[in-house]
Amino acid sequence: MKDTDGGSTNMEFLCLGYLDEAEWDNKSKEEQAEIMRICTEYDSEGPNLEIQRIVGASPEAVFEHFTCADKLERWWGPRSGKTDWTTPSVEMTPETGGHFRTCIRSPEGQDYWARGNVIEVEKPGRLVFTHQWEENQGSHPEVKRIRITLSPFGPQTRVRMRIDGYTSDESRDSEVEGWHQCLDRLVNHVQKTDDEAILRSLVAEWSRHVAAKDSDSMMKHYHPDVILYDAIPPYKTVGREAVKQAWDQCFPCLPEVCGSEHRDLEFRVSGDLAVVNGLHRFRPEPEEHPCGGSYLRLTVVFQRTQGAWKVIHEHISQPFNPMNEKVWNIKNPDVLDMPDYAACGPNLEVPQ
Known part of the structure; x- marks a missing residue:
């Protein structure tokens, strides 16, 4: 990079993460802002990589998945076969001049650390930062500049990622698959997060309709061919x-x-199938009514049909005490109590 007088500067080294942090900290806010402005105009003449994805959330929500450490760690990194790499450490200051450092871990337990500087942040549409594998990490040591652009695409977001700074085609080609996998994981993670929120709302809606004794509204999200295994006979309802x-x-x-x-x-949630399990309980008034004497175990299977989640299977149950063949009530789910099985054996006599 050249300055306006034609002389060589160290601005490129700052953009690429080489400038000593103490030297950076000694600069005024105005100087830092100007340096970062210059950095955003830097484009590598070497090989680059551009990727696009459509993510099922608003630009504001997707932006948080890039800038919030607790969200980034859930999807950042490639895959090995069908196994996602994990991200045990994320450090990010999502502001101009901030720092960026991550650790991704392979399924075999090998850690790879990378670092960089945040060059530009324009919420919710733009994020620019550098990325460099630390010493003896990754396949190539060069420093790349990653530019993320988010734009509305109907109710979704178009994500554009451009990576500059590769020193050779070989270097770029070695990372193509990994970066594609990384953005695929973002798409899948956001979809799962959105699906879980929808499913939670459906369960809450069902619960309100139960309290209102409104069976018509309860069935709104049931598939026509749903199968119910209830806690009471018959054992199957189709x-x-x-x-x-x-x-x-x-x-x-x-x-x-x-x-x-x-x-x-x-x-x-996996694709168009989702499983929800937990406990359900009636809350009668007065409390002494027998319908509220125990929690019920609940498993619900949803299938996405024509874009909408529908219940295709529901299983409701209570455990039973094999020592006396009576129902075992779940009064306190925080306690895993059980009967005394000491007398269990081939000669056990069960009361009639």
């Missing part, structure tokens, strides 16, 4: 209409005021 009838038969057994509560819900 079809949305049959499940609705089962609830209509249940509601008269509940008190007039009866809330619905979930806890310990876990969500697992």
Whole structure:
């Protein structure tokens, strides 16, 4: 890089992370801002890499996935086969002049550290930073400049990534697959995060309809061919209409005021399938009503059909005590209590 007088400067070295930090800290804010402005005009004449992806979230949300350490660590890094690399350490100051340092870990446990400087931040549309593998890390030691541009694409975001600073085609080509995998992981992670939020809202909506004893609204997100394994006979109920009838038969057994509560819900999303498991409990008034005597175990399988999540399978159960063949109530989910199995054996007599 040349200055306006034609002389050589060290601005390029600052942009690429070589300038001593003490020298940088001694500069005024105005000097730092001007240096960073010059840095943004630097473009490598060597090989570069450009990648685009469409991410299913707003630019504001996607920007946070690049600039918040707790979000970045969930998707940053490549894959080995079907196994994602992990990111055990992320340090980022998302402001002009800030620092950037990450550690990505291979499935075999090998750590790779990289560092850089944040050159430009324009929320929520632009982020520019440098990236250099630390000593003896990565395949090539050169310092790259990574430019991220985010723009609206309907309700989604178009992500453009440009990487400059490669010293050879070989160097660039060695990283092409890894950077593509990295952005693929961003797309998948944001999709899963969005899907979980949608599924949580569907479960909460279902719970409100249960409390209102509104079976029609409860069935809104059920597939026509849903299969229910209920906690009470029959052991299997097939079809949305049959499940609705089962609830209509249940509601008269509940008190007039009866809330619905979930806890310990876990969500697992893979493509167009999702599994939700946890506990459900009725909250009757008065509390002494028998319907509220125990939590019920709940597993729900959702399938995305024509863009909407639908329940295709539901399983509700309670454990039983094999020592007396009676239902084992789950009164306190924080305690994994169980009966005394000491008398269990081939000669065990079960009360009739």
